[in-house]
Amino acid sequence: MNAAAPQLELRRVVKRFGGVAAVDGVTFQVEKGEILGVIGPNGAGKTTLLNCINGVHRLDGGDIRWEGVSITGMAPHRIAKLGIGRTFQIVRPFGSMTVRENAAVGALFGSAAARRGPKEAFEIAEQVLELVGLNDKAAYPVSALTIPDRKRLEVARAVATRPQLLLLDEVMAGLNNVEIDEALEMVRAVHATGVTVLVIEHVMRVIIGLCRRAIVLHFGQVLAEGEPEVVLRDERVIQAYLGERYAKRLRASDGPQDAR
Amino acid sequence: MIARTESSARWKRAFVILGAAVAAYALLAPLTSLDAVQSAGVPLLADRLWFRLATIIAMFVVMATAWNIIGGITGYAAFGNVAFFGIGAYTTGMLIAKAKWPFLLSLPLAPVLSSAFAALIGIPLLRLRGHYFAVASLGVGVAVGELVQNIDYAGQPLFGGATGLFLPIDAIDNRGLFFFYLMCGAAAISIAVTWLVLRSRFGYGLIAIRENEDAAAVIGVNTTAYKVAAFALAAALTGLAGGIFSQWNVFINQENSFPIEYNVQMILMALLGGTGTIFGPAAGAVLLQLLIQFLGGTLPISFEIPFVSETVRPILAQVILGLLLVMVVIFVPRGVIDFFGGRSRLSLSSLRRSLRDTSL
Numbered sequence: 001m002n003a004a005a006p007q008l009e010l011r012r013v014v015k016r017f018g019g020v021a022a023v024d025g026v027t028f029q030v031e032k033g034e035i036l037g038v039i040g041p042n043g044a045g046k047t048t049l050l051n052c053i054n055g056v057h058r059l060d061g062g063d064i065r066w067e068g069v070s071i072t073g074m075a076p077h078r079i080a081k082l083g084i085g086r087t088f089q090i091v092r093p094f095g096s097m098t099v100r101e102n103a104a105v106g107a108l109f110g111s112a113a114a115r116r117g118p119k120e121a122f123e124i125a126e127q128v129l130e131l132v133g134l135n136d137k138a139a140y141p142v143s144a145l146t147i148p149d150r151k152r153l154e155v156a157r158a159v160a161t162r163p164q165l166l167l168l169d170e171v172m173a174g175l176n177n178v179e180i181d182e183a184l185e186m187v188r189a190v191h192a193t194g195v196t197v198l199v200i201e202h203v204m205r206v207i208i209g210l211c212r213r214a215i216v217l218h219f220g221q222v223l224a225e226g227e228p229e230v231v232l233r234d235e236r237v238i239q240a241y242l243g244e245r246y247a248k249r250l251r252a253s254d255g256p257q258d259a260r
Numbered sequence: 261m262i263a264r265t266e267s268s269a270r271w272k273r274a275f276v277i278l279g280a281a282v283a284a285y286a287l288l289a290p291l292t293s294l295d296a297v298q299s300a301g302v303p304l305l306a307d308r309l310w311f312r313l314a315t316i317i318a319m320f321v322v323m324a325t326a327w328n329i330i331g332g333i334t335g336y337a338a339f340g341n342v343a344f345f346g347i348g349a350y351t352t353g354m355l356i357a358k359a360k361w362p363f364l365l366s367l368p369l370a371p372v373l374s375s376a377f378a379a380l381i382g383i384p385l386l387r388l389r390g391h392y393f394a395v396a397s398l399g400v401g402v403a404v405g406e407l408v409q410n411i412d413y414a415g416q417p418l419f420g421g422a423t424g425l426f427l428p429i430d431a432i433d434n435r436g437l438f439f440f441y442l443m444c445g446a447a448a449i450s451i452a453v454t455w456l457v458l459r460s461r462f463g464y465g466l467i468a469i470r471e472n473e474d475a476a477a478v479i480g481v482n483t484t485a486y487k488v489a490a491f492a493l494a495a496a497l498t499g500l501a502g503g504i505f506s507q508w509n510v511f512i513n514q515e516n517s518f519p520i521e522y523n524v525q526m527i528l529m530a531l532l533g534g535t536g537t538i539f540g541p542a543a544g545a546v547l548l549q550l551l552i553q554f555l556g557g558t559l560p561i562s563f564e565i566p567f568v569s570e571t572v573r574p575i576l577a578q579v580i581l582g583l584l585l586v587m588v589v590i591f592v593p594r595g596v597i598d599f600f601g602g603r604s605r606l607s608l609s610s611l612r613r614s615l616r617d618t619s620l
Contacts, residue, residue: 075477075482076477077483080478081480086478088474092472094467094468096467106479109465109468109479109481117461118460157475161480
């Protein structure tokens with residue numbers, strides 16, 4: 001283990017589906033303790049990138065390193081044990097279980113160096129549900145939860161695995177403004193417990209509100225990288241999102257007031 | 261809401277009492293066949309037919325409960341578990357008939373060999389999901405039976421071939437009683453194993469796999485290892501039942517050790533009783549086996565069906581079983597335990613709801 005190495009490092013990562021390179025030579029680093037945003041238009045390869053990091057997809061090229069050690073080709077459960085947790089864009093709760101049990105199963109497995117028994121797992125579940133604001137609904141069956149609450153549960157289960165790095169796949173998608181504010185608070189609270197966060201988002205407000213650094217993906221490649229406010233004014237980014245004509249019109253006027 | 265909770269609690273209590281009464285009767289009735297008890301003037305409650313029926317029921321309790329571990333808890337619809345029953349039967353049978361081992365020494369090898377085989381085929385098979393796994397496991401179930409009947413070694417059928425395998429008759433006093441209690445012991449072990457699994461980290465991992473395998477993997481469940489372990493555990497218990505069956509029945513062949521209809525029956529029992537529960541499959545096994553025997557006309561209480569001759573009655577029994585499977589899946593997808601708990605009802609709205617749920 002190399003102390004100088006970044007927590008997570010992607011080197012020219014490639015993932016192809018047939019002839020399409022969904023992720024095409026992506027290189028970036030995640031530093032310990034930051035909140036890194038990954039944005040990009042639909043089909044840019046954001047979710048595929050996440051699936052590459054946590055081992056759901058096998059890479060067609062490149063290398064992924066965790067604290068300086070290659071994790072390329074590892075099975076998802078082994079990557080989870082290393083301390084990389086994730087959520088799914090389309091929530092995947094364990095439907096027959098209660099909210100509390102869902103979180104407890106996360107704690108029962110996950111990144112444990114020491115094995116936890118069911119009793120400890122349920123204690124951790126209580127703490128995590130408190131953190132994401134689901135503690136008063138702990139005994140509910142999953143089917144009784146609203147969409148925003150299901151997204152919270154998705155985060156709770158991932159946090160209960162005690163990750164060092166948490167990959168969030170569009171947890172804010174489909175939420176209204178008030179719900180987004182609450183979800184932002186939740187992500188900040190999780191981050192405050194010492195977890196590095198990588199957020200994939202569509203909602204610009206979220207990236208600006210959370211991240212000091214953002215990466216823009218377009219057709220599977222890194223288009224821009226830097227502070228969110230700066231990146232979002234980048235002409236290539238505006239073109240990628242809104243098309244060339246709109247970019248020209250923006251150039252003619254003052255520039256984007258609100259990149260959303 | 262409160263009223264419903266009260267009524268379901270009442271139903272639950274009634275069921276526990278009924279179940280305990282049936283179990284107590286089944287476990288105590290055989291004792292009346294002992295000579296000492298008979299000479300004391302106690303009426304005989306268990307004759308030869310009773311023992312035959314009760315032992316078969318206990319055998320199905322083992323198989324349905326074992327199937328529940330892979331099919332109910334893990335959610336992998338294994339359609340070929342009868343292969344493990346047959347392998348267990350032939351392991352014990354071969355050791356006794358050919359190697360002249362004593363029964364109690366050869367019996368432990370039945371679950372060992374069955375689970376080893378399950379682990380071996382489970383590694384490739386359990387990569388398949390949904391229908392693909394069901395079909396592939398059915399194929400294995402049929403193939404193993406054919407292999408056992410048709411493998412020759414040096415011109416001789418290795419496992420007795422089409423004539424089957426005759427075991428030396430064991431000299432055990434109160435034979436019926438002995439094998440009935442032995443099979444009940446296997447049933448108790450299966451239920452205890454299910455209880456332990458459902459309380460363990462292993463069990464939570466299996467349920468997570470059933471509910472969403474991808475989500476289970478990313479929280480750190482080694483899905484392949486867990487599925488193979490669940491499959492092997494189910495196979496071990498099924499093989500144990502097969503091992504007991506071989507010495508009890510003294511004669512084994514492809515037909516009685518690899519009956520394809522057992523595959524459907526054990527699944528139907530688990531569905532009927534309630535998949536994923538501890539006692540559901542056992543309750544389903546008792547109910548369904550009694551029904552099968554009743555339709556087959558082997559129970560003392562029988563019935564006449566107009567326009568149906570004796571020869572087609574077994575076929576009619578199969579038709580009724582098929583219809584029952586359809587009814588169970590549509591109306592009580594979570595088992596009769598749930599049904600009598602007041603959460604499901606025989607109504608058009610529940611039919612519509614369950615059709616909507618299952619077609620998702």
